[in-house]
Each structure stands twice: as structure tokens, then as C-alpha cells.
Amino acid sequence: MLPTSQDTPTTSMEHLRPPEPIDGRALRTACGYFATGVTVITSGDGVEDAGTTVNSFTSVSLDPPLVLVCLHEKSRLLPVVRDARGFVVNFLTKRQESVAWAFSGRQTARLDEIPHHRSVQGLPVLSEALAHLECRLSAEYDGGDHSILIGEVVGLGTPTAEENPLIFFQGAMRELDESPAGRRG
Numbered sequence: 001m002l003p004t005s006q007d008t009p010t011t012s013m014e015h016l017r018p019p020e021p022i023d024g025r026a027l028r029t030a031c032g033y034f035a036t037g038v039t040v041i042t043s044g045d046g047v048e049d050a051g052t053t054v055n056s057f058t059s060v061s062l063d064p065p066l067v068l069v070c071l072h073e074k075s076r077l078l079p080v081v082r083d084a085r086g087f088v089v090n091f092l093t094k095r096q097e098s099v100a101w102a103f104s105g106r107q108t109a110r111l112d113e114i115p116h117h118r119s120v121q122g123l124p125v126l127s128e129a130l131a132h133l134e135c136r137l138s139a140e141y142d143g144g145d146h147s148i149l150i151g152e153v154v155g156l157g158t159p160t161a162e163e164n165p166l167i168f169f170q171g172a173m174r175e176l177d178e179s180p181a182g183r184r185g
């Protein structure tokens with residue numbers, strides 16, 4: 001039976017204890033139980049290009065077409081995105097684990113080591129990605145030690161052949177090994 005409003009206990013501020021500070025490592029471990037895809041965010045004008053591995057990608061709105069990614073305040077990619085006023089979200093395939101790790105280190109890979117081409121706006125697109133979204137930087141919000149970047153999608157590419165995504169779960173890169181869990185209805 002579903003609870004009714006009468007079942008809901010009334011709460012007052014007296015009953016609320018201030019929360020204990022959350023340890024960053026514990027938070028990271030807990031969030032690791034949320035399986036995500038893996039993206040490399042790329043940006044730059046051809047002179048100063050950069051890429052960073054990111055799993056904070058979320059689609060936000062269909063009309064207007066908006067997505068978001070979160071970048072650490074010290075990210076070397078952040079000033080490049082601000083200068084270019086745009087970025088590309090490259091969804092990685094299961095064959096691109098080495099690319100994911102290469103763009104997640106202190107010394108991240110250089111884009112000229114990875115096959116890529118230019119979008120219509122002139123932004124770098126990873127040529128072997130599963131799919132990509134080309135975004136105009138539409139807004140930037142404070143998100144604690146990260147910046148929340150809202151991108152308006154102005155171009156996209158989807159795969160021509162069937163290809164599986166790269167998955168990140170509990171700190172490890174994985175691949176899909178199951179058929180679809182079931183269909184609704």
C-alpha cells in the first residue's frame with residue numbers, strides 16, 4: 001500500500017541533527033556504484049587543443065538542446081573551453097579504454113597523438129568515438145570545486161556500425177556483457 005499524507009511523520013528542525021562532514025574518498029567510492037559511460041571532452045582552436053576524460057556528462061534539455069559536464073576548477077581544459085566558447089563530448093567505445101586513461105592522467109595525452117578531425121565550428125572531434133555532441137558554451141555555474149558547463153548542442157555524430165560503449169563502474173573500465181535487461185510494458 002502506498003503511504004498517505006497521514007502516515008508521514010511530521011518533522012521539525014529539532015529532530016534534525018547537523019550532518020557529519022562527508023569524506024571525499026567515501027563519496028567517490030559511493031558514487032562509484034553508479035555505472036556511467038565514459039567521455040573525453042575536447043576543445044581548442046587547433047593551436048591550443050586539450051582533452052580530458054569525464055563521466056559527469058548529463059543530458060539536460062531537448063528543447064533547447066542542452067547538456068552539461070562538470071570540470072574541476074584546476075582542469076587544464078577549463079580555460080581552453082572558455083576561450084573557444086565551446087566543447088565536444090566524445091562518447092568512447094569499449095575499444096578506447098587506453099584513450100580514457102591517457103586523458104585522465106596528470107600528464108594528459110596530446111590530441112595530436114589521437115586520430116581526430118575538426119567540426120564545422122573548428123573544434124576537435126575524436127574520429128574513432130562511438131558518437132559525439134558538439135556544443136556551444138551556453139552557461140557556466142559554480143559547482144563547489146567544479147564548474148558546471150552547460151552546452152547547447154549545435155552538431156552531433158552517431159555510429160554507422162554497431163559498437164559497444166565503454167563503461168565505468170567501481171573505479172574500473174568495463175564493457176557491456178549482457179543482453180538488454182528487459183523491455184517496459
Ligand SMILES: Cc1cc2nc3c(=O)[nH]c(=O)nc-3n(C[C@H](O)[C@H](O)[C@H](O)COP(=O)(O)O)c2cc1C
Nearest residue numbers: 052053054055056070071072075076077104105168
Ligand atoms: C572515468 C573518469 C571520469 C572522470 N570524470 C571527471 C569529471 O567529470 N570531471 C573532471 O573534472 N575530472 C574527471 N576525471 C578526472 C580527469 O580526467 C583528470 O583529473 C585529468 O587529469 C584532468 O585533466 P585536465 O587538467 O587536463 O583537465 C575523471 C577521470 C576518470 C578516469
